[in-house]
Amino acid sequence: MDRFQRFLFLKTMPAFAEIPAEVAQVVAANTRPRSFAKGEHLYRSGVPAVEVQYIVQGRCEIVRNGKPVRRLGPRSVVGGISALAGEAQGYDCIALEDMLTLAIKVEDSQEIFEDHFVFLKRVLRGTSREVLDSRRKLGVHAGFGPVAEPFSFPDRPFDLVERMAFLRKTFSFGASEIDAIADLARDIQEVHLPKGEVLWNIGDRSTYFLLPLRGVIDCKATEPDQRFQLGPGDSVGAIDSMAAERRWYRAEVIEDLVAFRIDAEVLLEVLEDHFTMATSLLKAMATGILNLYDQGG
Template sequence: MDLSRFDLPRYLSMLPLFQEMRAEELQRLAQGSRLRQFARGEDVFRTGEPCEEFHVTVSGQVKLFAISPAGQEKIIELVGPGSTFAEALMFMERPYIINAQALTDTLMLSVSREAVLREIHNDPQFSMRMLAGLSRRLHGLVNDVQAYSLHSGVERVIGYLVRDLPEDGGETAASVLLPVSKASIASRLSMTPEYFSKVLRELEDKGLIEVDKREIRIPDPQRLTRYPLR
């Protein structure tokens, strides 16, 4: 991709955080932003590095993860296109406390703290939109903790598969393409890759899903959703 032809102000205007901003405000933010390309497996940042900007995944997939004292990796979040991360740390002026790595070839937009603070000073409503975004992420993480604590492994996998499907989809067949490896998704769901594969096999044996590499076909989403209750 020719990054010199990427329309930064226009892209920023399509993000929920910046949708209500005027053209001149978007232009200032764009001047305080940078675009970078990361190859699969390349680090975006590491624990302990200074956090002076927040990030938006334009295309690709980024994993946020921590390493335990025993050297085990735990994926905290998988960040896809249009999603932001590291806003809270940027405001706290603290180093990164987790790691970020590109799971696929990724285009990343990073917006500097200075540019954000300037717009907050000019328009207090901008800070309210940022707070709303942070609240949504916190709510999502709380829901994840509850799911890990209260739901079985089967329920977690089903919840992951149907999370983006319409709630009123009825019995319309659906297809889900796993954005990253099964091992990465297993870590995200706090289970081993072996157990994740076992659950997929169980659901497939029951006729609830059809697995073709990374594509998961769901003949009847409603039946799949009801499965743990039977």
């Protein structure tokens, strides 16, 4: 496949549906065709992923800790989660039939992320959708554990420094620059919601999420039926907000709630200005997906 053919193929992929043509051309220029015979490994557990691959022909299976977790076919992306997580273990990925892919080096994709936020934003959205898909496969509790104890906090509104400290500790921004944390902290809202307040219903638009400090939220999903509770330390509604998907569960406050509210568009604006924060979030999400795979998601 020449460069133009690679570009045309990428534009047929769902992952590139919202990517401007000029950015897709940059990605295409950095890819190379690769072939794999049936039974050959695209990736091996314990070997860091150095390329992300776009499947042109054929199918493959991802195996994590000896358990099959995904089968992928044409116009799918493979290797991205392992590469983003930067985890040594990763997973095995085995060709189920002869395959043709377009491969891009991780370091090249990182450069494109930094130069073209629209591409990074699309990867954030796709990664969030993978989190959502994995949660939906994890039984009645969607892989969530028990509600944690409430955070200790003053009986007054948080000041900027306290909001920054909370964000750094709870939302995967530990490696981010102070300026990035400060920019986000200035725009979050502290909210107090009473028991009985319905935050949203299934199918509502998802434009924001909550980081609870105290209180409990009861969550009910259908198709499949799932029920779980979220509270301090959880990000409530972040998966669907970042994936730009409709709400997948009904959320009701069952214990008076104190939380920080973050609008998805505000977060994206901060991420666009602070590349390290964006890549830290992507890495945390990818690591979370591998953990969900381990649970059976």
